[in-house]
Amino acid sequence: MDTSSVLDLNQLRRSCASCALHELCLPAGIDGEDLKRLDATIRDKRTLDRGEALFRQGGQFHALYVVRSGSLRTFVEDASGNSQVLGFHLPGELVGVDALANDHHASQAEALERSSICELPYEHLNHLLAQMPSLQRQLMRVVSREVAAEHQHMVVMGRQPAQERMAIFLRSLSDRFARLHRDGSTLNLSMSRYDIASYLGLAVETVSRLFTRMEEAGILEVSRKAVTILRPDLLEAMCSSPRTGSKKGGAL
Amino acid sequence: MDTSSVLDLNQLRRSCASCALHELCLPAGIDGEDLKRLDATIRDKRTLDRGEALFRQGGQFHALYVVRSGSLRTFVEDASGNSQVLGFHLPGELVGVDALANDHHASQAEALERSSICELPYEHLNHLLAQMPSLQRQLMRVVSREVAAEHQHMVVMGRQPAQERMAIFLRSLSDRFARLHRDGSTLNLSMSRYDIASYLGLAVETVSRLFTRMEEAGILEVSRKAVTILRPDLLEAMCSSPRTGSKKGGAL
DNA sequence: CCGTGGCCTTGACCGACGTCAATCCGGTTG
DNA sequence: CAACCGGATTGACGTCGGTCAAGGCCACGG
Structure with missing residues (x-):
């Protein structure tokens, strides 16, 4: 050979x-x-x-x-x-x-x-x-x-609600893109919504809804497989559930 | 020595x-x-x-x-x-x-x-x-x-409902006990219900309820941390959701 | 002996998300 | 161009399992 x-x-x-x-x-x-x-x-x-x-x-x-x-x-x-x-x-x-x-x-x-x-x-x-x-x-x-x-x-998979899963997923992808010296804010999702749903343990419909909701919130711009992260700060904030704090002093 | x-x-x-x-x-x-x-x-x-x-x-x-x-x-x-x-x-x-x-x-x-x-x-x-x-x-x-x-x-974590998770967990423990030349049907759960719940991505209450339900069904005998598997066959059956079959010929 | 505290169980309620179903959109084929 | 098809979106609805709350059980220490 x-x-x-x-x-x-x-x-x-x-x-x-x-x-x-x-x-x-x-x-x-x-x-x-x-x-x-x-x-x-x-x-x-x-x-x-x-x-x-x-x-x-x-x-x-x-x-x-x-x-x-x-x-x-x-x-x-x-x-x-x-x-x-x-x-x-x-x-x-x-x-x-x-x-x-x-x-x-x-x-x-x-x-x-x-x-x-x-x-x-x-x-x-x-x-x-x-x-x-x-x-x-x-x-x-x-x-x-x-x-x-x-x-x-x-x-x-064990603890996070749907929205946090999506946010964490996108952040992780963004980070990995950045490490490859690509632009971490313009993601090209090569996988289908079904793949994302399966990976995150969600239904496709939920994934779809979350994309639109995050777009409406001005965090993302979503067009088919092209996703742009407009507000990394908001995305980051979305990664940890607001209601999940330590027992005392959660808000401090 | x-x-x-x-x-x-x-x-x-x-x-x-x-x-x-x-x-x-x-x-x-x-x-x-x-x-x-x-x-x-x-x-x-x-x-x-x-x-x-x-x-x-x-x-x-x-x-x-x-x-x-x-x-x-x-x-x-x-x-x-x-x-x-x-x-x-x-x-x-x-x-x-x-x-x-x-x-x-x-x-x-x-x-x-x-x-x-x-x-x-x-x-x-x-x-x-x-x-x-x-x-x-x-x-x-x-x-x-x-x-x-x-x-x-x-x-x-991604796809299984609560009952299947428990069944799979118990089967896996049983298998591992057996490989250690212990009796695979009398489990000694050294971990708390909280640990099990966290591991399986469930609430403690759900874990508890499932134990009692499986006991009522005659599959297990549960006494605190001591669990006996009475019907391994039923436990095994419970590991795969009955409603989740291939599109054609699922029941054959 | 009783009290105290962790763990566990049980019940009632409810909400996030899955399911079902209709529609849309973009790309491919004839 | 129209027809088609898979993927994606959107809406309406139902439910599994999480949350909240109230005990029960057992072990420990006074």
Whole structure:
């Protein structure tokens, strides 16, 4: 596959060193010779079209993936075909970790738009991890970050009313856009309202209503998938329920 | 046991090799010399009393922990002092992973009963990981299992009605008890109803009502913290909402 | 022995949000 | 262009489960 000289479209990428995501991605903090070796194990996955699956639930595990451009959604389907969206993944983010446990993907990943993906074959990666403690450390850090983010999401699902969920969701998206050096106030929601609803544990109708209500309140401008945050301050305020304070001195 | 003769209460443990949890725990699949080296890095944490904290949110990270006996709860507290329970941890289970991301604990862990804990100082562990690929693999597997479990919990929080949540919670506890070679049908709930409610995203009152309802239905026998599963089949059936079927052929 | 305090249970009420259903909008196809 | 279709919006209505409030139970300490 690789040894030969005819690299058709692989030309486009190659080398984490020159990648804009370098510092946000798995290779953060890895330099020089080590980076070259990491680079060498990364294989391009063909670009995914909107709706195309990166891996399927129950499928054999053989690699971890990092989003290079575009975006993914991960979700699980229960026995009755109901699906729950677990998360949305922007460039630089790692997916596929839940498959390491038993060599089979426990969830499913799908492109929300045309996306390109870096593939890290696990066997190769393992060799590298054994030889590069720094990479090992960094991988654990990335996974840990993911776990912490999921914990945050549990707080949202467990305790927050609908409006706060939406606000927190939008803030989180905005923050992640900003970290990618994009404009954090003009969001392009690549996912459907259904996806958002599922992710937040709400009904689509509720999501829709909240968008309009937040637009009426002058916080957002919503046009289909393009959302502009007009009043970040109000959005921020909306993230914590006003009525949920400590017993005494809540208002101080 | 071996080296010296004056080991006060360390006598009680030492050596993963002789630990009943061996195969369920981090050292699963690690043998011989490697196991000895892992063993050497594990430091006993003093036993925790009920309510005592293992680590606090925001605290400096320096070790991962494995429950040896007893049980823990992990939770996060938001700005207003509200707390969300993230999980309950039985013997053999790893806690503290969410702190690797930025060297500070993002959550808090507390003993639900008198518990003993194995402490894995992260610096030591890191050295070992660099030298033992098998341990590195196993650690990733354990963490991956944790991630997958959290995904399952998101399905519960996102889509399931109260009764299903309770049933799934009890089934999961039962399964985990059974894996520890305990009787999976006589549960000892070391956590309070408040903890259960928080974990499941319900009100305490709802949890209470569900216990009585399930007792009336002959599924459980509930006496304070002692819960006996009388009809595992009915409990199992209760785990998936009856009205949630695929569009065609649901009943077949 | 009784009182005190946490946890748990039970009941009555009500509101946020899910469900159902109609409509709209934008993009795609013939 | 019209027809169509999936996604999104909007409104009307019902309900699950949260909230509030009043006890009950058990363990503890005086």
